[in-house]
Each structure stands twice: as C-alpha cells, then as structure tokens.
Amino acid sequence: MWHITKREIYNNLNSLRFALTTVLLLALMVTNAVRHIREHPKRVQKYHDAVTASMNLLTSRADDSLYTLAHEGPGTLYKKPSPLHFCAAGGEAFLPDRVDSPSGSRGFWRLEYPDVNINMKNVGPDVSQVDWTFIIGYILSLIALLFTFDAISGEREHGTLRLTLANAIPRHTVLIGKFLGALVSITIPFMLAMLVNLLMISSANEIHLSTEAWGRLGIILFIALLYTCLFLALGLLVSARVQRSAVSLVILLLTWVTFVAFMPSTLAALASGFSSSMSRHEYSDRYGQSYHKLRRTWRYAWYQSNDEKMLRIRGEWHTKIAVRGERLAGEYLTFKITQVQRARSITSISPAALLQHLFEAFAGTGLDRYQQFTENAQRYAREYREFIVDMERGDPESRHIMGVREGMSQKPVNPEAVPRFEDTRNIGKDFNTAATKLLLLTLFVIVLLAGAYLAFVRVEI
Amino acid sequence: MFLTLIRRELLDNLMTFRFAAAVVIMLLLVVANTVVLIKDYEQRLADYNTAVKTHRQELQQESNTYSYAMLGPWGMHVDRPPNPLSIFNTGLDKRLGNEIRVSHTFTPTIWDADKSEAENPLFNILTSIDIVLIFQGILSLLALIFAYDAIAGEYEHGTLRLVLSHPVGRGYILFAKYIGAMVCLFVPLLVSLLLMLILLTTSAMISLNTDDFLRIGGIVLMSLVYLSLFYLIGMLISAITRRTSTALILSMFVWGFLVLVYPNLILTAVDTAPRTDTESAAYHQVKQIWEELERECGQFLRNDPVLSSAEGLGDYIYGAISDEPSRLVFHHLRRASSDLETIDAKFEPYVPHVQNYFRFFGPLTVNTAERTWLIRKPAFETIYIQPANRGRMLLKFSPAGLYDAATEAWAGTDLNGIQDFFTATQNYRQAIINYFHDEKIFASRQWFSSDQSAVDWDTLPQFSFQRSDIGINAKRAVPDLFLLLTMNVLLFIAIFLVFVKSEV
Numbered sequence: 001m002w003h004i005t006k007r008e009i010y011n012n013l014n015s016l017r018f019a020l021t022t023v024l025l026l027a028l029m030v031t032n033a034v035r036h037i038r039e040h041p042k043r044v045q046k047y048h049d050a051v052t053a054s055m056n057l058l059t060s061r062a063d064d065s066l067y068t069l070a071h072e073g074p075g076t077l078y079k080k081p082s083p084l085h086f087c088a089a090g091g092e093a094f095l096p097d098r099v100d101s102p103s104g105s106r107g108f109w110r111l112e113y114p115d116v117n118i119n120m121k122n123v124g125p126d127v128s129q130v131d132w133t134f135i136i137g138y139i140l141s142l143i144a145l146l147f148t149f150d151a152i153s154g155e156r157e158h159g160t161l162r163l164t165l166a167n168a169i170p171r172h173t174v175l176i177g178k179f180l181g182a183l184v185s186i187t188i189p190f191m192l193a194m195l196v197n198l199l200m201i202s203s204a205n206e207i208h209l210s211t212e213a214w215g216r217l218g219i220i221l222f223i224a225l226l227y228t229c230l231f232l233a234l235g236l237l238v239s240a241r242v243q244r245s246a247v248s249l250v251i252l253l254l255t256w257v258t259f260v261a262f263m264p265s266t267l268a269a270l271a272s273g274f275s276s277s278m279s280r281h282e283y284s285d286r287y288g289q290s291y292h293k294l295r296r297t298w299r300y301a302w303y304q305s306n307d308e309k310m311l312r313i314r315g316e317w318h319t320k321i322a323v324r325g326e327r328l329a330g331e332y333l334t335f336k337i338t339q340v341q342r343a344r345s346i347t348s349i350s351p352a353a354l355l356q357h358l359f360e361a362f363a364g365t366g367l368d369r370y371q372q373f374t375e376n377a378q379r380y381a382r383e384y385r386e387f388i389v390d391m392e393r394g395d396p397e398s399r400h401i402m403g404v405r406e407g408m409s410q411k412p413v414n415p416e417a418v419p420r421f422e423d424t425r426n427i428g429k430d431f432n433t434a435a436t437k438l439l440l441l442t443l444f445v446i447v448l449l450a451g452a453y454l455a456f457v458r459v460e461i
Numbered sequence: 462m463f464l465t466l467i468r469r470e471l472l473d474n475l476m477t478f479r480f481a482a483a484v485v486i487m488l489l490l491v492v493a494n495t496v497v498l499i500k501d502y503e504q505r506l507a508d509y510n511t512a513v514k515t516h517r518q519e520l521q522q523e524s525n526t527y528s529y530a531m532l533g534p535w536g537m538h539v540d541r542p543p544n545p546l547s548i549f550n551t552g553l554d555k556r557l558g559n560e561i562r563v564s565h566t567f568t569p570t571i572w573d574a575d576k577s578e579a580e581n582p583l584f585n586i587l588t589s590i591d592i593v594l595i596f597q598g599i600l601s602l603l604a605l606i607f608a609y610d611a612i613a614g615e616y617e618h619g620t621l622r623l624v625l626s627h628p629v630g631r632g633y634i635l636f637a638k639y640i641g642a643m644v645c646l647f648v649p650l651l652v653s654l655l656l657m658l659i660l661l662t663t664s665a666m667i668s669l670n671t672d673d674f675l676r677i678g679g680i681v682l683m684s685l686v687y688l689s690l691f692y693l694i695g696m697l698i699s700a701i702t703r704r705t706s707t708a709l710i711l712s713m714f715v716w717g718f719l720v721l722v723y724p725n726l727i728l729t730a731v732d733t734a735p736r737t738d739t740e741s742a743a744y745h746q747v748k749q750i751w752e753e754l755e756r757e758c759g760q761f762l763r764n765d766p767v768l769s770s771a772e773g774l775g776d777y778i779y780g781a782i783s784d785e786p787s788r789l790v791f792h793h794l795r796r797a798s799s800d801l802e803t804i805d806a807k808f809e810p811y812v813p814h815v816q817n818y819f820r821f822f823g824p825l826t827v828n829t830a831e832r833t834w835l836i837r838k839p840a841f842e843t844i845y846i847q848p849a850n851r852g853r854m855l856l857k858f859s860p861a862g863l864y865d866a867a868t869e870a871w872a873g874t875d876l877n878g879i880q881d882f883f884t885a886t887q888n889y890r891q892a893i894i895n896y897f898h899d900e901k902i903f904a905s906r907q908w909f910s911s912d913q914s915a916v917d918w919d920t921l922p923q924f925s926f927q928r929s930d931i932g933i934n935a936k937r938a939v940p941d942l943f944l945l946l947t948m949n950v951l952l953f954i955a956i957f958l959v960f961v962k963s964e965v
Contacts, residue, residue, distance in 0.1 A: 015710075016707060016710055016711065017710045017714070020710075020711075020714045024714070024717070024718065024722065027722075027726065028722065028726065031726055031729050031730050032729070034730065035729050035730070038732075090586070091585070091586030091587075094582070094583070094585035094586045095583070095586060115582045116582070119556055119585070120556065120557060120558055120574075120576055121557075121571070121572050121735065121845065122556075122734070122735055122845070122849070123553060123557065123571065123845050123846065123849045123876050123879075124733050124734070124735070124845075124848060124849035124852045124853070125728065125733070125849070125852050125853055125856055127728045127729075127733070127734075127852075128588070128725055128728075129725070129728075129729055130725045130726055130729040134725060138721055139717065139721065139722065142713070142717055142721075146710060146713055146714075150706065154706070245706070246610065246705065246709065247478055247479070249709060249713075250478070250479040250482060250606055251482065253602060253606065253713070254482050254483065254486050257486070257598060257599060257602060258486055258489075258490070261598055262490050262494075262590065262595065262598070264587075264588065265587065265588045265589060265590040266490065266493055266494055266497070266590060268587040268588070269494065269497040269498075269501075269587075269589065269590060270493065270496075270497050272580075272581075272584050272587065336581045336582075336583050337583065339581055339583075339584075340581065340583045340584060340586065340587070343584070343587060344587070347587075366586070367583070367586060
C-alpha cells in the first residue's frame with residue numbers, strides 16, 4: 001500500500017497540476033493575509049474607540065445619578081471583532097455590529113436591534129472576499145477533483161491498472177493507497193500556502209492570536225481536511241464508475257458547479273423567496289398598537305402631578321412600556337434570525353455551504369455569532385437592571401418608584417461598580433451549535449468513501 | 462468540404478454525454494433561479510406600487526395643512542421602480558436606495574436615497590444569484606469542455622492527419638470546428654432563454670416592451686461573444702499542448718483563474734471600498750456655505766425695520782438648520798409650531814414684510830443648494846464613484862468581468878442606468894423650482910402659512926421617469942463588446958498561427 005501511495009505522490013509531484021495548484025493557493029493565501037493585516041487593526045481600533053466612547057458615557061451617567069443610569073442605559077453595546085476574520089468573513093458587512101437603545105425614549109432604557117444597510121451607498125461591484133472559506137470551499141475542492149478524476153479511469157485507459165492488480169494486492173489497498181496519495185499531494189501545497197498565510201498574520205505586529213484562537217484554527221484545519229477528503233472520495237467514486245477520464249471530469253465538474261457554485265445561492269433564494277416575511281412596517285405597527293393599548297390603560301400617567309400615587313402610576317407605565325418594547329424588539333429579531341437560519345439550513349445539502357457554516361461557527365463570524373452577541377447583550381441587560389434595582393434598594397432616601405426621576409435615587413453611583421458588557425465566546429458552545437453540521441459533513445465523507453470502495457471492487461478491468 | 466466538416470463537428474458534439482449533461486444542468490439551474498428571480502421582482506414591484514400609493518395618500522391627507530415651505534425638510538416623495546431586466550443581471554438595481562425626497566434645498570443623488578425594505582435585511586448575508594452569473598459560470602465551463610480536445614484529441618487519434626490529407630486549408634478546418642462547436646453551444650443557451658421567456662410571459666406583473674426584448678437580444682449577443690471567447694481559449698490551449706489530458710487540466714485551471722479566482726482576488730487585494738475618510742472636509746465646506754446663508758438671513762432681518770422689531774414673529778420665519786453628515790445635506794427647517802396653520806390677527810400687518818423676506822430667502826436657499834452641489838458633486842465622485850470605477854476597471858481584465866459589465870449596461874442596472882433615474886429626479890427638482898419662480902410662490906402667503914387656502918400639491922409638476930433609450934444602452938455596452946470581440950479575433954489569429962505551423 002505504501003508503494004502505491006508513494007508512486008501516486010511522485011506522479012503528482014511532477015505534474016503540471018501540482019505546480020499550478022501551488023502557485024494558485026499561494027497567491028490566494030498571501031492576498032488573504034495581506035488583506036487581513038491591512039484591515040484587522042482598523043477593525044479592532046474602531047471597536048476599541050467605540051467601546052471607550054460607550055464607557056465614558058456610562059461613567060458620566062453614573063456620576064450623574066442612578067436615575068440617569070436607569071433612564072439612559074449603559075450606552076451602545078458593540079460586537080467584538082473576531083481575530084479569525086480571515087478564515088470566514090461571514091457576510092459581516094451585512095450584519096449589525098451593535099445593539100442600541102432607541103433615541104428619545106422617555107422612560108426606561110431598553111435594548112433595540114438596529115438594521116444595517118452599509119451597502120446601500122456603495123456603488124462599487126459586489127465584493128466577495130477571498131477568505132479561507134472561499135479558498136477551501138471553492139478552489140481546493142475543485143483542485144481535489146482535478147487530482148482524482150483520472151486516478152482510476154486514467155490507469156484503466158493506460159492499462160496500468162491491470163498491471164497493478166496482477167500483483168497480489170487486494171483492491172481496497174489500491175484504493176486506499178490512491179486516496180492517501182492524492183490526499184498527501186494536495187495537502188502539501190495547501191499546507192505550504194496556509195503556513196505562509198499564518199506566518200504572515202502571526203508575525204504582523206498589530207495582530208495577536210491567542211491560544212484559544214490557535215485551538216480554533218486547529219479545528220478549522222481539521223474541517224478543511226475532512227472537506228478535501230469528501231471531494232477526493234467523490235473524484236475516486238466517479239473515476240471508478242466511468243470508463244474514460246474525460247467523461248469522469250465532465251461529470252465531476254458539472255456536479256461541482258451544481259453543488260458548490262450554484263446550489264447554496266439557489267436554495268437560499270428559493271427558501272427566502274417562498275417564506276413570508278414580517279416587514280419593518282408591520283413591526284412598527286405592532287409596536288404602535290401595543291403602545292396605544294398600554295397608553296389607554298395608563299392614561300393617568302400623563303397628568304403632570306407629582307404626588308406619590310401619580311408617580312407610581314407613571315413609573316409603572318414607563319416600566320411596562322420598556323418591557324413590552326424590548327420584548328417586541330426581541331421577538332422581531334428572533335423572527336428575522338430564524339427565517340434566515342431556516343434558509344441556511346436548507347443549503348446544508350451543499351458541502352460548500354456546510355463548510356462555510358462550520359468555518360463561521362469556529363471563526364466567530366457570521367449569523368450565529370451575531371445571535372450569540374445579541375444573547376450576550378440580553379444577558380447583560382438583565383444583569384444591569386438587577387444592579388439598578390439593588391442600588392435603588394440600598395438608598396434609604398429614595399422613594400423607590402422605578403422609572404420616574406422624582407421617585408428614584410438621585411445619588412451618583414461608583415462607575416467601577418456598574419457591570420460592564422463583555423462580549424464573550426465559548427468554544428464549547430460553538431462546538432455544540434456546529435456538531436450537527438460536522439456530523440453531516442463526516443457522514444458525506446463516509447458515504448462517498450464507501451461508494452468509491454464498492455464501485456472499485458465491482459469494477460471490471 | 463467545408464460543410465461536411467461542420468456537419469461532422471456538429472454530430473460529434475451533439476451525440477456526446479457532456480452535451481446532454483450540460484443542457485440538463487443548465488436548464489435546471491436557469492429555471493429554478495428564474496422562478497425565484499421573477500418572484501423577487503414581483504415582490505419589489507408590489508412594494509414599489511404600495512410605496513407610490515402611500516406617498517400619494519400622505520400628500521393628499523396629511524400634507525393638506527402644510528405650507529410650501531415644508532417642502533424644504535419633507536420634500537416630494539419619488540420612488541424608483543424596479544427594473545424588470547434585473548432578472549438577467551441584478552447589478553445595482555436591488556442594492557441602492559429606491560425612495561428619495563425631492564426638494565429645492567438640495568440636489569438629489571443616489572446617496573440621498575432611502576430604502577423602503579419589506580424584506581428581512583438579514584437575507585443580505587446569503588449570496589444572491591442572477592441569470593448572467595449562471596451563464597458566466599456554466600457557459601464558460603461548457604465552452605472549455607467542448608474545446609479541450611478539439612485539436613489535441615484529433616492529434617491523439619490521428620484523425621487530423623486523415624483530414625489534412627484532403628485538399629482543405631487548415632484555416633477552414635479551424636473555422637469549421639469553431640462553427641460546429643458554437644452552434645452546439647448555442648443550443649443550451651437558446652433553450653434556457655426560451656424557457657425563461659416563457660416563464661417571464663406567464664407572470665402577470667411583468668410587462669416587457671419591444672425595447673426590452675431588444676435589450677435581452679443584446680444580452681444574448683454578449684453571451685454568445687463570451688461563449689466564443691472561452692471556446693477559443695480552450696482551442697488555443699488544445700492547439701498548444703497537443704495532449705488532451707494536459708489540455709483539460711490547463712483549461713480547468715484557466716477557467717478557475719479567470720472566472721473564480723481573479724475577480725475575487727483583485728477586489729480583495731485592491732481596496733475599492735468607499736473612501737469615507739475624505740467625507741469630513743467636504744462636510745465642513747458645505748456647512749460653511751449654509752452658515753453663510755444663515756448669516757445673510759440674519760442680516761436681512763436686522764436691516765428690515767419692521768421684522769427686526771416685531772416680537773413673537775420668530776415662529777413664522779426663523780428656522781434651524783438640521784444636517785445629515787453622511788449625505789452632506791442640510792435642511793433649513795421651519796420651526797415646527799402648532800400656530801403655523803393660522804396667523805394671529807395681530808401679526809397680520811407684518812405679513813407683507815414676511816413675504817418680502819421669503820422672496821429674498823427662497824431663491825437664496827436654491828442658490829445655496831446649487832453652491833453646495835458644486836462641492837458635493839466632486840466629493841461624491843471621489844468618495845464613491847472613483848473607487849467603484851477602479852474596481853470595475855480591474856475586473857474587466859477578466860472576460861467574466863467584461864461580460865458582467867456589458868450585460869449590466871444592456872439591462873440598465875449598471876451605475877449609469879441607476880444614475881439616469883437620479884438625473885431625472887434632479888430635473889424634477891429643477892421643474893419644481895421653475896414652477897415656484899413662474900408662479901411667484903416664494904413670495905406668496907402660502908409659502909409660509911396655509912391659513913387661507915391649503916396648498917394643492919397636484920398642481921406641482923409631476924415626476925415621470927423613462928428608462929434610457931435602447932440606443933443609449935447599446936452605446937454603454939459597445940466598448941466592452943468591442944473589447945471582447947477584439948480578444949476573440951486575436952485568439953483566433955493566435956490559434957491559426959499555432960495550428961498552421963504545427964507538424965502533424
């Protein structure tokens with residue numbers, strides 16, 4: 001078996017396709033690294049500036065009074081940029097990077113989830129970034145097919161297959177040898193390009209990759225290899241079934257075009273085109289309705305009177321409207337996210353989409369990450385409110401009427417004591433969300449490998 | 462002999478497995494995506510119609526109480542209709558704003574438009590697809606699959622020697638091969654296009670006129686030229702390498718590079734994002750100009766003996782400037798106050814003076830807007846258009862980019878096509894201003910108060926927009942078409958030279 005593997009590797013190393021692959025992958029990976037080194041510090045800087053501004057706002061509010069804190073909130077919360085952005089860009093340009101509070105609200109602070117439309121002013125061509133998802137999902141898969149399309153049919157055409165099998169070697173050994181040979185010879189240029197890429201990124205001064213990031217890179221690498229195996233197995237399967245290598249390549253290419261290039265967007269378009277959507281107008285209508293309903297019940301809240309009872313009513317009203325508003329905004333967000341998630345899960349039939357989702361999950365970009373961020377923000381909002389309530393209880397001079405200036409503590413708060421928003425990520429949690437898709441990818445590989453084995457065993461020479 | 466050669470090529474190609482597979486896949490993809498794209502277009506058209514209706518209602522009901530001056534901050538709503546040919550090439554049609562307010566206080570541009578979006582904005586993270594993209598990927602692949610063994614295959618089988626033993630020129634052989642393959646490749650294109658047209662005509666909401674069919678014809682022509690270019694690339698590789706296996710591998714790498722790698726690589730390597738960092742300089746200049754207007758108005762009011770001494774008049778005439786830094790736009794807002802709709806009897810004597818003031822102030826606002834436009838226009842040019850054009854330019858080094866740009870131009874979804882709409886809104890603004898001048902509206906009482914008679918908004922000039930003439934589309938597509946054709950001819954000459962000199 002090792003002989004076969006070795007022969008395959010030697011054969012491949014000397015071929016034109018090996019040289020072209022190396023050049024192509026190197027060019028792509030270097031571009032990817034250069035882009036990341038150029039853009040990432042800017043992203044991080046922007047995030048830090050924004051967070052500092054928010055913190056300053058929070059400090060000034062805390063210095064003012066507890067009521068201001070409750071009324072104005074902790075300032076805008078920002079999503080932390082991922083250091084592994086070069087692995088998967090994840091359509092970050094189309095995803096909001098913050099949660100906000102609505103401007104000009106009179107009562108309590110509440111969360112709101114703004115939409116972004118960054119691209120509305122960009123009149124340039126559509127940009128799809130060269131990230132690892134693209135390099136591995138599109139280019140490496142195509143190259144894997146180019147390495148295996150003639151693995152068996154080519155030998156059969158030249159008659160060398162008969163020669164090999166005339167020796168006392170079982171067929172599965174030949175198959176595994178060929179598979180390993182192709183895997184090694186495709187891994188060499190890929191690893192080379194990837195190492196250059198990582199070397200460039202990790203040696204850049206402004207970029208620091210933590211231990212956790214390296215761990216995540218390891219997982220991403222494993223997924224990449226699994227994905228390559230899938231296409232190698234597919235190539236072997238078709239190559240074993242088909243008599244001529246030209247036909248084999250045509251079949252493989254057409255399969256590739258369908259499953260990798262067009263399936264994800266077609267399926268996503270189908271899924272999004274045929275699902276009903278709640279528009280922003282509908283959402284604001286709903287909010288307006290619930291607002292007016294509440295307003296009817298609490299109409300006394302608008303009397304400009306400062307006696308205890310009136311204050312209580314007004315406080316209740318402000319609390320109620322904040323809770324209702326935040327819940328509605330949360331429901332709308334969940335609705336939007338689930339709708340897109342559903343469309344995305346349909347695209348999982350395509351291995352390229354599967355790879356993209358897995359990369360996004362482990363690189364910490366994309367829709368899953370956005371969802372995680374909003375969950376973090378919601379958790380923080382609860383924590384923040386609890387803190388306000390605790391502080392309020394601790395002030396003996398206050399009248400303890402939440403939501404109105406006259407009823408709440410007017411004392412300044414120690415800014416250090418206010419909880420800070422931390423946008424944390426958990427690799428275990430990422431693993432859980434990705435587990436199904438990882439299993440699906442593994443299943444694809446196993447099925448295709450088994451298929452290749454069966455096809456090769458039954459083949460007549 | 463020539464016809465015999467062509468017939469042989471046709472039969473050779475048509476009876477193959479690759480042909481059947483290609484046709485099936487292409488049809489599947491085109492039909493599935495056409496259905497989705499048509500639905501998407503219908504949705505956008507429905508959104509457009511609702512937007513037009515609601516804006517009309519708003520104008521008739523809510524704005525009844527507005528005076529003309531409210532046009533400054535509110536503006537007349539104008540909606541951009543979706544382009545039916547965006548089904549072929551979406552281009553910028555879906556991405557850019559489709560709702561704009563036209564008023565005399567600023568010149569409307571793409572960057573002032575808003576988007577009335579009924580769709581879930583998160584869907585943007587999923588990659589979108591259109592028919593040209595499918596053609597771009599599959600047609601080129603098909604052409605290469607047909608071409609890789611055109612010459613190399615015949616070498617290997619020895620049939621080339623046989624053919625050449627007949628008294629046929631080598632050029633004829635090449636030409637026959639080319640014609641035969643192109644006819645074959647045209648079949649899947651034509652069939653999928655016919656299916657598309659059938660689907661398009663079954664939709665009740667889509668109405669295509671003669672010009673649109675001609676534009677589709679232009680897109681088909683581009684597709685043909687693009688197809689032929691890739692076939693010639695494949696043939697050149699085939700003629701040079703002489704071995705089918707090498708030719709195949711090389712063709713695939715060339716395809717991967719031209720269609721897949723190059724467009725993404727170049728846009729990643731060269732920064733083509735809008736240069737918003739240069740925005741603030743222009744912003745400050747524009748701000749200064751508006752502050753100048755504010756000063757001049759103050760001057761006028763102080764010099765007027767009546768207005769300067771009148772107390773409580775502020776609600777009628779003073780305003781505040783509100784700005785939108787991202788758009789480099791300022792609005793002169795009238796102070797929103799409930800007694801706008803009525804004028805107290807005690808202010809009645811001042812009315813002629815206020816009218817006099819607005820006779821001065823109205824044209825001055827228009828003038829100031831024109832002056833800011835002189836700054837805004839080059840600013841938009843450097844911030845948005847130049848990087849975008851640089852990106853487009855770089856993309857055109859790949860035939861795929863040329864094909865995309867040319868079909869966009871035919872469909873009218875390119876930057877020029879969208880600009881046409883905004884030029885129309887600019888003309889509309891001019892028409893409104895002319896109307897104001899002609900009817901002396903700036904100096905009228907209705908300008909600042911609707912107490913005597915409400916403004917009849919219907920008497921204002923109406924907006925109308927026609928997509929550009931087919932001739933203009935053609936003119937925009939011609940340079941790219943010409944480039945593609947030149948590449949075709951050069952490649953054919955190269956193949957001919959290689960083939961003539963090669964030994965059999």
